[in-house]
Amino acid sequence: MSEALRIGVAGLGVVGTGTLTVLDRHHQLIAERCGRPVTVTAVSARDRRKERGLDLSAVRWFDDPTAMARDGEIDVIVELIGGAEGVAKDVVETALAHGKHVVTANKAMLAHHGTAFAARAEEAGAVLACEAAVCGGIPVIKTLREGMAANALQAVYGILNGSSNYILSTMRDTGREFGEVLADTQKLGYAEADPSLDVDGIDAAHKLAILAALAFNTRISYDEIHVEGIREVSALDITYAEELGYRIKLLGIARLADGGMEQRVHPCMVPKTAPIANVEGVNNAVVAEGDFVGNILTEGAGAGQGPTASAVVADIIDVARGTHLPTFAVPASSLQPVLSRTMSEHQGGYYLRLMCLDRPGVLTEITAALRDEGISVESMVQRGRGPAGEPVPIVITTHETQEAGMMRALRAIEHLDAVLEPPRLIRIEDL
């Protein structure tokens, strides 16, 4: 058996301790699968005295993770500190500068610096691997970079944030509103005290940036992503979605269209029959469309200690086995710039919910505004009747149209006297 692969772990939070646990518990199994032992020889974290349930007596301790990243007796630095800048970035840069392989779960850092880091890794002859950065335990990076490598991809999309999916699933199951369900979700530990990364779509956008680069062999272009979260999704919209044969999911979507690339994160109505519509709770799922293979879906736990550690260790095992591939499937120098399509160019169907006075002529005014933009109505529902003077919902779905025209129609509709609240718009994805 060859000599051990020496690992230094920077950051001993949930994922760091999980990683050490996996490497310890499966030491023998991993050695068999790699043809060599994988040994943690050093760790670094903020507080040495904190009780972590780990025996670190045989491991070198570094107060300074950047010093560890320079250490001559470590082959792979595992960066689990987090954050796009600061210490995490220093550690990765230092490790690569010293020719070490880097395994990281840091999606924010890669969304901002992924292309540059991939180039540095290649110059150094080192691996920069990040399976754990996208959808936790699901081997989606491997699927895109290797499993589907024979295909030109047309699109990659998915449920990339478990907290948001849990909230939307729970809203549907219970009929309750976003705010209430969010509060419960925080109590359960499925959402952070500051839920913004999750429910405002930022976390999903970080992951989408990485997936798009991998799928289309383009440079990371996080800043080009259109991002909307789920705060505006109401119980009423979820009910109407069900009636219309849809489910509301927060999707991240990267798609080639007319020579450009759309990258967007927003709530979508997806047909109930689409495989991704049935991905519930905290699970994540990603679908990639290849020209020969068709659609491949992968589903599993997108976060959590065990699943994320599983992906970190899978990357380490790849390194130990000698699988040294470019971070984004092709050499960084071959990554193409992104020609982005703006949202106003987006083509698709739309769901509109308007809260209107129930009086003659309202429907005519609304449909005229749509007609003026050449928008064709697919279905319209007005039902029930509130107390006098209370608004009633009118729900419209449209055939495929261009977003620019839809936005103009929406502004016209918003200004109608009979329309009492800002219209709600949700894009329909015919997946």
Place this chain on the structure above:
Amino acid sequence: MSEALRIGVAGLGVVGTGTLTVLDRHHQLIAERCGRPVTVTAVSARDRRKERGLDLSAVRWFDDPTAMARDGEIDVIVELIGGAEGVAKDVVETALAHGKHVVTANKAMLAHHGTAFAARAEEAGAVLACEAAVCGGIPVIKTLREGMAANALQAVYGILNGSSNYILSTMRDTGREFGEVLADTQKLGYAEADPSLDVDGIDAAHKLAILAALAFNTRISYDEIHVEGIREVSALDITYAEELGYRIKLLGIARLADGGMEQRVHPCMVPKTAPIANVEGVNNAVVAEGDFVGNILTEGAGAGQGPTASAVVADIIDVARGTHLPTFAVPASSLQPVLSRTMSEHQGGYYLRLMCLDRPGVLTEITAALRDEGISVESMVQRGRGPAGEPVPIVITTHETQEAGMMRALRAIEHLDAVLEPPRLIRIEDL
């Protein structure tokens, strides 16, 4: 760019021509992803004159694929002839004996000779890769061998045969019986003229043998698999399954239990809410249960020209990139023998449908037979009333029990005077 990887393709049927098409259409893309060109330099098939829509003028032709497998100017032999024995086997043995890498889609051959071939490949320092052999385009082998490599696996199961899944899906959608739907499926080209490989579970068992070896790092043990097909599934059972909250799927299941391994292919009742219950039509899907990552599902096209060729070329790309891993995740010498559990040891719930005379005392006789074996009834449905003398269905589901006792109870029930037809039994899988 490094020198080209030279490919020889043996067999130019549907998958062979698909493979050449992928390698031709994506020649540039693949070269970028591999850091070197991948070039088909030789082919072999039975009839040189057959029109295949391919330009083979720049490629060497071999009438004898075994001669091609010996050729000094080929790095990888792609075996797409098929069949467990005969020419396909000769080609693979010859290629490995000459130190060439082998990529194959031949599940029957691997189910019978996989362990021995993996050992030969290792001795020769060659890769033996078979992603296309299991579920066509879905990268399930890569997921088990690499993506989940940090886990000890507890189970792997899936919808491994698209034709059977299509037939069961269509039976459910249309309410028609197996024979009729099979005939239509054959007309559509989704089932062979001799459908036995598909509907009798043999094809699924070939794939399960490979998945089990990969998941548990054991020797291939195809002969130990318990195999039942879908010929006995009736429209009536499908209707009852729906009512009870289940769908009927033909699953291949390999699971560790009490220190042994169950390997079985048979129709199952799975909860409608299980992700795998929603895999419809010709799609395949595989779920693997890891101790850290939990359940990972992969779904996609399990057969067809494009998807299968996609998997063949993914294996070729791995070779071109220098990813050289053991066929079944660990060296062949480390593959453990299988300690099989017999079906009589199986523990699970059961669905029973009995066609009985509608007369007093029948239910007592039946439930007594179950009680005598310590089997606990979960639900019982007797409904409607046929013309006098016609049998009525009685449907029973049981709590988890051991199969040996269930079979004894079934024999007792079968001999009751009031039970007019052989009982139908379908195992319930609480996935």
